[in-house]
Amino acid sequence: MTRLTKAAAAVAATAAIALLASACTGQNSSSANDDATKDVTITFWHGWSAPNELKAINDNVARFERAHPNIHVKVQANITDDKINQALRAGGSQAPDVVSSFTTDNVGKFCSSGAFTDLAPFLSRDRIDPAATFPKPMLEYTQYQGKRCTLPLLGDAYGLYYNKKEFAAAGISAPPKTLSEFQQDAVKLTKTSGNSYRQLGFMPDFHGYESTPGHLAAQWGVKYFDANGKSQVAQDPGFAAMFSWQQQMVKALGGFDKLEKYRNTFGDEFGAKNPLHTGQVAMGIDGEWRLGMARDAGMNDLGVAPFPVPDDQASTYGKGYLSGTVIGIASNSARKNAAWELVKFMTTDTDAVVSFANAIHNVPSTLAALKSPKLDPDPGFRTFIDIAQNPASTTTPASINGGAYQVTLQDFGYAYESGKVKDLQAGLRGVDSQVDKDIAQAR
Amino acid sequence: MSTAVHPLLRAKRRKAALRTLAFLSPWIVGFSAFFVYPLLSTLYFSFTHYDGFAAPTWTGGKNWTYVFRDYPLFWPALRNTLWLVVVMVTLRVVFGLGIGLLITKIKTGAGLFRTAFYLPYLAPPVAATMAFVFLLNPGTGPVNHVLGGIGIPAPGWFTDPGWSKPALTVLALWGIGDLMVIFMAALLDVPREQYEAAELDGAGPWHRFRYVTLPNISPIVMFAVVTGVIQTMQYYTQPLVAGKVASGIIGNSGQQFEPGYPDRSTLTLPQLVYNLGFQRFDYGAACVVALVLFVLAMAFTALLMRRRGGLISAED
Numbered sequence: 001m002t003r004l005t006k007a008a009a010a011v012a013a014t015a016a017i018a019l020l021a022s023a024c025t026g027q028n029s030s031s032a033n034d035d036a037t038k039d040v041t042i043t044f045w046h047g048w049s050a051p052n053e054l055k056a057i058n059d060n061v062a063r064f065e066r067a068h069p070n071i072h073v074k075v076q077a078n079i080t081d082d083k084i085n086q087a088l089r090a091g092g093s094q095a096p097d098v099v100s101s102f103t104t105d106n107v108g109k110f111c112s113s114g115a116f117t118d119l120a121p122f123l124s125r126d127r128i129d130p131a132a133t134f135p136k137p138m139l140e141y142t143q144y145q146g147k148r149c150t151l152p153l154l155g156d157a158y159g160l161y162y163n164k165k166e167f168a169a170a171g172i173s174a175p176p177k178t179l180s181e182f183q184q185d186a187v188k189l190t191k192t193s194g195n196s197y198r199q200l201g202f203m204p205d206f207h208g209y210e211s212t213p214g215h216l217a218a219q220w221g222v223k224y225f226d227a228n229g230k231s232q233v234a235q236d237p238g239f240a241a242m243f244s245w246q247q248q249m250v251k252a253l254g255g256f257d258k259l260e261k262y263r264n265t266f267g268d269e270f271g272a273k274n275p276l277h278t279g280q281v282a283m284g285i286d287g288e289w290r291l292g293m294a295r296d297a298g299m300n301d302l303g304v305a306p307f308p309v310p311d312d313q314a315s316t317y318g319k320g321y322l323s324g325t326v327i328g329i330a331s332n333s334a335r336k337n338a339a340w341e342l343v344k345f346m347t348t349d350t351d352a353v354v355s356f357a358n359a360i361h362n363v364p365s366t367l368a369a370l371k372s373p374k375l376d377p378d379p380g381f382r383t384f385i386d387i388a389q390n391p392a393s394t395t396t397p398a399s400i401n402g403g404a405y406q407v408t409l410q411d412f413g414y415a416y417e418s419g420k421v422k423d424l425q426a427g428l429r430g431v432d433s434q435v436d437k438d439i440a441q442a443r
Numbered sequence: 444m445s446t447a448v449h450p451l452l453r454a455k456r457r458k459a460a461l462r463t464l465a466f467l468s469p470w471i472v473g474f475s476a477f478f479v480y481p482l483l484s485t486l487y488f489s490f491t492h493y494d495g496f497a498a499p500t501w502t503g504g505k506n507w508t509y510v511f512r513d514y515p516l517f518w519p520a521l522r523n524t525l526w527l528v529v530v531m532v533t534l535r536v537v538f539g540l541g542i543g544l545l546i547t548k549i550k551t552g553a554g555l556f557r558t559a560f561y562l563p564y565l566a567p568p569v570a571a572t573m574a575f576v577f578l579l580n581p582g583t584g585p586v587n588h589v590l591g592g593i594g595i596p597a598p599g600w601f602t603d604p605g606w607s608k609p610a611l612t613v614l615a616l617w618g619i620g621d622l623m624v625i626f627m628a629a630l631l632d633v634p635r636e637q638y639e640a641a642e643l644d645g646a647g648p649w650h651r652f653r654y655v656t657l658p659n660i661s662p663i664v665m666f667a668v669v670t671g672v673i674q675t676m677q678y679y680t681q682p683l684v685a686g687k688v689a690s691g692i693i694g695n696s697g698q699q700f701e702p703g704y705p706d707r708s709t710l711t712l713p714q715l716v717y718n719l720g721f722q723r724f725d726y727g728a729a730c731v732v733a734l735v736l737f738v739l740a741m742a743f744t745a746l747l748m749r750r751r752g753g754l755i756s757a758e759d
Contacts, residue, residue, distance in 0.1 A: 085721055089495040113494045113724050209691060264602055265582030269691055331496070401723050407702070411515075414706065437513040441505070442725060 032117070032336035040338045041072040045087070045096040047325075048360070049078040052292075056359030060352050064345045071338050081106055088115040091332035097339040100153055100327040105396060105403030107326055108144040112400045116149035116328035122340045123148070133348060135388060137322045137395050138365055144398040151347040152365035154357055155324030156287040157387040158215050160307045161294075163189075166199070166282045167303070175305035177317045179219075179245055182283075182308040187252055189282040197254070197262050200275075202283045204249035205259050206413045209269045210286045213413040214406050217242045218321035218394045219309050224405065225397060231435035233409060234428035241310060243416055243424055256418055272297040287323075288384035292361045304380045306387055319392035324365060363388040401442040405435040482737070489730035499727075506727040510735075514728065519707040520715050521735070523608065527678060527711070528743065531612045532671035536664065539622025544652075546623070547630045557627070564620025572684040575614045576601050601689035604708035611681060611709065622667055629663040630656065665747065672743045676736055679717070682709040712736050 034040065048057055054077055061073050076096065081103050087095045088110075099116070110116040123130060130139055130148065138152035162175050170189050176182040186201030206212055220238030225231060233239045250256050266280060267273020275281040276290065277297040284290075285307055294302045306318045327347060329339045345352055353369040356362070358376045363384055369375070370389060387393055399405050412431045415421040464471075489506055491499035510517050546556050563571070578584050579600035587597035600610040637655045646654065657664075682703075690704035702718055703710025712732055720729030 082721060085724070109724060114496045207690060260602070261582065264580060266691070401725070404723060434515060437509070441509045441513070441728065442723065
């Protein structure tokens with residue numbers, strides 16, 4: 001009885017280990033020797049899930065199938081990066097041929113590990129010049145150390161959302177352009193109620209949904225890594241300036257504890273009760289998708305503008321943080337040439353890109369689509385298109401271990417805003433040290 | 444001095460040994476394939492750099508050094524896991540036994556109470572955790588509303604590093620149905636005559652519990668503790684979901700997921716195995732954490748079995 005129980009306990013304790021070890025069997029091949037003119041079915045995984053998004057992507061796939069009658073596409077929606085990681089490793093007949101991901105931070109991991117096929121030979125074969133086809137920031141986040149294993153499939157741009165009705169009531173005539181104007185407006189728009197708020201001008205806490213260190217730091221035009229690939233957040237003055245500004249905002253708006261308590265009353269970020277929809281906050285940083293979501297939730301008073309810039313960089317007003325969806329071909333796909341036809345259509349066919357962008361209110365990802373007259377003329381949407389085209393707009397660079405360096409920076413941000421860490425420079429040096437250790441481990 | 448064994452006897456012994464081996468072979472095959480092989484593989488991978496795509500390359504103790512010295516999430520996760528093993532397992536056993544005792548004493552409506560206490564155990568862990576995060580939301584949750592109404596300071600629950608593990612413990616106690624049923628069966632199995640004899644000797648309720656009930660059900664208590672320790676070592680879904688939902692970052696919009704919100708207080712070792720192995724493609728380091736879990740589970744189990752005489756009751 002005792003021995004049996006011990007054995008059972010040991011088996012139970014190592015169940016996870018068994019799964020882990022047995023999962024380590026993936027193999028991949030980089031050759032593309034299938035005939036894309038023959039009848040073939042490919043599998044396409046993507047992460048969109050809302051009905052309008054699904055309709056838009058299915059319409060695009062249907063257009064592709066009409067243009068390529070021999071290639072049939074099996075579409076799998078609502079896929080997360082974790083599922084992609086597992087499928088790419090496992091391979092097999094059910095694994096995807098074409099994969100798209102919302103997490104641009106993972107491109108470094110996808111490229112360096114060989115999980116995604118290098119697209120350079122396909123681009124070269126079809127005489128597609130990436131530099132002449134895609135906007136520069138989008139080209140950056142879709143490659144890692146010169147290896148282009150993904151292409152942009154629509155993009156996201158981040159800007160300022162503000163409540164027009166509250167602006168008028170507070171006597172603010174235009175959205176702020178510099179961060180000092182922004183702070184004044186945020187204070188003016190804040191209405192306290194006892195120990196809490198009736199309305200907050202802006203939620204500066206790093207957990208305030210999209211007000212993350214990475215999104216805010218883009219306004220300072222920061223560079224995360226030096227020429228040797230070493231983390232340089234302590235050397236780049238933009239990071240220290242961003243953290244100091246955020247701390248100043250936290251103090252000006254009532255202090256960390258009070259703000260955190262108020263933050264806990266917010267509804268889901270992607271639900272109808274987002275604080276920008278309910279009026280709990282009067283200004284927020286968010287992506288272009290918020291426009292449609294706010295209207296769907298019955299909030300029609302939101303105005304949009306580029307997010308303000310530091311006072312000493314006022315001339316760069318109009319820039320913002322950029323991100324987007326990426327698409328690539330699984331390296332273990334046996335139908336790479338057929339898969340490439342779909343990737344090429346989705347990412348470079350101007351009509352396909354424009355109609356998809358209009359349908360889901362994302363930023364188009366080709367230079368031709370950005371200039372297309374068929375693009376939605378909605379002024380709010382156009383604001384984000386301008387941010388995406390601004391040469392000073394930036395993104396977070398791809399890294400060999402995905403977004404681990406951003407998680408480290410975020411963790412420091414949480415510790416600093418809560419007062420747990422007092423010494424900013426020492427903290428940033430600690431971030432550099434940790435990021436470098438994590439990257440050394442991943443190599 | 445040796446004595447020669449008769450060839451017939453030797454053949455008979457060999458035949459018996461082969462027969463034994465044949466009968467044992469299904470277990471040997473299963474144990475080797477699902478325990479020994481994964482364990483040895485995990486040990487091997489822990490000394491390699493392996494991302495699941497390229498072949499593993501030998502890196503010596505690099506992964507071990509990284510996990511123990513340079514990986515900032517390891518020690519908080521280990522501390523949290525040990526906290527949960529000590530506090531949550533203890534409270535679950537005490538609470539499960541207490542509820543079992545109460546229900547076995549109830550004369551009327553025992554079925555109703557039994558069902559009421561058992562039902563939460565059947566709730567899917569993700570749904571139950573999300574419901575608890577909603578109920579315990581410090582700003583909008585009904586629990587803090589009630590606490591505030593009666594003048595009790597309302598905790599931050601899943602948003603406060605000091606309260607997140609107690610909140611997980613409350614969730615675990617809510618789903619106590621499994622232990623309650625096991626303890627009820629054990630309590631009903633204690634011979635009535637022992638209680639009668641103790642009563643004749645003047646034993647009160649505490650002494651009857653201490654000297655009659657507890658010795659009789661001690662193997663079941665040990666079973667509950669050992670399985671509780673192993674389950675808690677594998678505690679993954681509830682802290683992960685609680686941390687994600689409470690942080691407001693659901694993780695499918697391209698945002699970076701913050702492990703262990705708030706302030707790493709809900710981080711457990713199995714989450715690290717997943718984070719390293721399946722999100723960072725670093726199987727080597729993930730295998731180190733898996734081995735730490737294995738060693739800890741074995742050590743706790745061995746310690747408990749040795750100290751309490753295993754699963755043998757006082758009678759045996």
